[in-house]
Amino acid sequence: MAADGLALMDHLGWHRAHVVGHSMGAMISARLALAEPDRVASLTLISTTGGGTEAIPLNARALWTALKGMSSRAGGAGAAGGIGAAAAAAAVKRARVDLAFHFSPRLLKTKDPVSGRSVKDLLVEEYVAASKENGPQPKAGEEGHLNAVMKHGLSASERRRLAAAGFPIKVLHGSEDIVAEPRHARRLAGQLRAPLVMMDGAHFITRDCAVQVVDELLDTVEAVRQGATHVDAVHMLPERVSCFCCA
Incomplete structure (x- = not known):
């Protein structure tokens, strides 16, 4: 599926893109970034976990x-x-x-x-x-x-490669998510040394917290325009959002 995303970029003539994935799509986005890091301007992982047993909600x-x-x-x-x-x-x-x-x-x-x-x-x-x-x-x-979600996982070396790949990474998550539990998002952000922005919403924060999500995405795009390359790029703090910077 990551290869499909890269093939679509080829078809559209996009050499680089801001890659955003939600839930399993975030797992796919991480694999895409690992496969072709030079084609990723930034990576935003929304409502996701590290895969494997973390994909099973036990609350x-x-x-x-x-x-x-x-x-x-x-x-x-x-x-x-x-x-x-x-x-x-x-x-x-x-x-x-x-x-x-x-x-x-x-x-x-x-x-x-x-x-x-x-x-x-x-x-x-x-x-x-x-x-x-x-x-x-x-x-x-x-x-x-x-x-797909049960077999997904990032090895320690893959996490280090993402953290050092030269583009900002951000993890967005809902504090009331009962599908992808917030504790797994905190762990993933910490492993990637990326900021975690916890929003007052559930699994579909792309609709539950649409304004905040868009603000975060736009802020990431602007940070890259200004030359940001470090994994821990600056980010917005809209209302009803708590930020946990796991550098």
Whole structure:
């Protein structure tokens, strides 16, 4: 998958790029940076872990949510066809379970300023519509995803190579992430000698904390424009963000 990213850069004619990855995409981004460090202007790893057993969420909220997800699948036989009231109810239940993994309770409880409806209700509709249009993830895709994150890992020498590669690295994470536990992000940032910016959100901080994430990305781009090459580049500190600099 890292090779696919490099091939896309070749196709677009991009010699260098600011590489940003979320969750498993961050693992892919790290492999891309190791394969072709001269083509990376900066590396931002979002909502990720070091892979392997760290990819298995073992906190109580995640385990409870997973149990609810298993029951929704068991009760949702035939839901892929999108027929009948039972299938529709199962799709809604599965969407709610997915939202519990993806977003913070704080965000889900907020009201949309335009419609006045809860963000949770709007996201449930979005997830159900996407499921109806695209169908469930194929079994091969699920197994491939699991295989990729469980086999991912950075050796000590690879971590040293990334830290010394000559581009800024930043780790962004949500303090309420129950998929990729924050303690693993702290460990990864420390291993890479990179700053960790902990945000008040969950696994999908790219939506949960979109403004803060964009500020951090723009700050990294500007730092590189000004000549930053060290792993511990300066970074923004928007509201509701705690920074742990693990140099």
